[in-house]
Amino acid sequence: MDLAFLSPLFDRPGPWASVYVDAARHRESTDEERTQEALGVQRALAAAGADEATCHAVRLAVDELRHTGEPVGRAFFATRGEVVLDPALSTAPPGTSACWAALPHTTPLLDLAGADPLCLVAYVDPRGVELELRSAGGMTGWPERHVELRVQDTEEADAAEIAEALTRCRAETRADVVVLVGGERACEAVRDRLPGAVRERALRTRHGAGSRLRDAEVAAARAEYVGLRAAHEVELFDEGRGCDGVAAEGVPAVVHAARGHRISELLIRADGDDAGRQVWVGAEPDQVGVRREDLVGPRAAAARADDALMRCAVAGGAGAVSVAGVESGGGPVGGLGALLRWGE
Numbered sequence: 001m002d003l004a005f006l007s008p009l010f011d012r013p014g015p016w017a018s019v020y021v022d023a024a025r026h027r028e029s030t031d032e033e034r035t036q037e038a039l040g041v042q043r044a045l046a047a048a049g050a051d052e053a054t055c056h057a058v059r060l061a062v063d064e065l066r067h068t069g070e071p072v073g074r075a076f077f078a079t080r081g082e083v084v085l086d087p088a089l090s091t092a093p094p095g096t097s098a099c100w101a102a103l104p105h106t107t108p109l110l111d112l113a114g115a116d117p118l119c120l121v122a123y124v125d126p127r128g129v130e131l132e133l134r135s136a137g138g139m140t141g142w143p144e145r146h147v148e149l150r151v152q153d154t155e156e157a158d159a160a161e162i163a164e165a166l167t168r169c170r171a172e173t174r175a176d177v178v179v180l181v182g183g184e185r186a187c188e189a190v191r192d193r194l195p196g197a198v199r200e201r202a203l204r205t206r207h208g209a210g211s212r213l214r215d216a217e218v219a220a221a222r223a224e225y226v227g228l229r230a231a232h233e234v235e236l237f238d239e240g241r242g243c244d245g246v247a248a249e250g251v252p253a254v255v256h257a258a259r260g261h262r263i264s265e266l267l268i269r270a271d272g273d274d275a276g277r278q279v280w281v282g283a284e285p286d287q288v289g290v291r292r293e294d295l296v297g298p299r300a301a302a303a304r305a306d307d308a309l310m311r312c313a314v315a316g317g318a319g320a321v322s323v324a325g326v327e328s329g330g331g332p333v334g335g336l337g338a339l340l341r342w343g344e
Contacts, residue, residue: 001109001113001322002319003310003313003314003318003319004317005085005087006106006109006310006314009077009085010285010314010315012079012080013283014079014103014104015049015079015100015101016077016079016102016105017045017050017055017058017076017077017078017079017100018075018076018077018099018100018101018104019058019062019075019076019096019098019099020073020074020075020089020093020097020098020112021041021062021073021074021076022092022093022094022095022096023072023089024072024092025095034065038059038060038062038063039059040096041058041059041096042055042056042058042059044098045058045098045100048098048099049100053081054079054080054081054082056081057078057081058076058078058083058098061076061086062076072088072089072091072092073091073092073093073112074088074089075087075089075113077106089112089113090112090114091111091112101303101307103311104307106307106310107268107275107306107310110270110321111270111324114320116222117222117225118133118134118135118173118174118175119135119177119179119221119222120133120134120169120170120173121133121179121213121218122166122179123212124162124180124181124183124186124187124190125182125186126158127149128146128147128149128165129146129147130147131146131147131165131166131169134215147162147165155185155186156189159190160193162190163194166198167198170198175201176201176225177201177202177203177225178194178202178203179204179221180203180205181204181213187204188204203221203224203225205217205221227325229321230321230323230325231326233265233321233323233339234267234323234326234330237249237330237331237337237339240339244343245344246342246343247337247338248263248340249332250274250333250334250336251274251279251336252290254266254305254337254338255290255308255309257338258288258313262340262341263312263313263316263318263340263341264318264339264340265319265320265321266313266318266319266321266337267321267323267337267339268306268309268320268321268336269322269323269324269336270306270322270324272332272335272336274332274335276304276305276306278302278303278305279302279303279305279308280292280295280300280301280303281300281301281308282299283299285314285316286312286315287300288309288311305336306336309336
């Protein structure tokens, strides 16, 4: 998951209110139930020590969901009376939750929002390719495009021209995954001619030429991509365990790597024992330690290990992936690991 969108959360000192709302349940409730839910969030934050202005801002934001068509859910991150970030969720959380802590509780986003890669669907036919951009909410505002072949030539030349158009559109849209729809032979010819970085993101559906993908089918393609990517990261992690320190496992090792700005990708399983383990953090992202005495200065605060390391990843331009759904049994034993930019 690209974590750049979380950057605004780490420009401010906190502490932070972090709220996850099941919007489907919220929408189906009566007005009175919605009001009570918003008030319940406000009371929970107040009981945890949040300031009155932040409690009020979050209550208004949660209550405002009644006026939206939010399909699944939304997260709210607030501090000092302001909701700083409110990302939409692609998977409903298990009920509404609220917490108040030194750092924003961003880790659940890996499971609740990380399964929504932007999808560039390419309908390949003998005349060219029709392109549309799809997200969890369906069609995006990006205009559909039909790229016609300049001259219908050999199968190889046509596939190369379509692959070139796909590559340009993928770069423009920054789509996470490309889904090829059409005849098997034509789609394979196009895929073979995509640059390596794009080809790794390309999937093919079983639909033949002339078929259109329903939202559920696009969702299945996105889920397949997310699963394949997580499995690939776990495979790299398992291989890197014994290779000159290019993978770190467990809180002490990953914290040590974070302090040295060496994390390339975090691997997190939210229900692992290590994720909620206490660490200590300072004002700067790389100020993180397993023990209080690891940090110099009076402003150290206790935080969850996963949230502290997510902050490090955002600041260092690293990514993060949930490995909760990987069935291979590999990955970090305690639920917290990292692929590193270099060993020691």
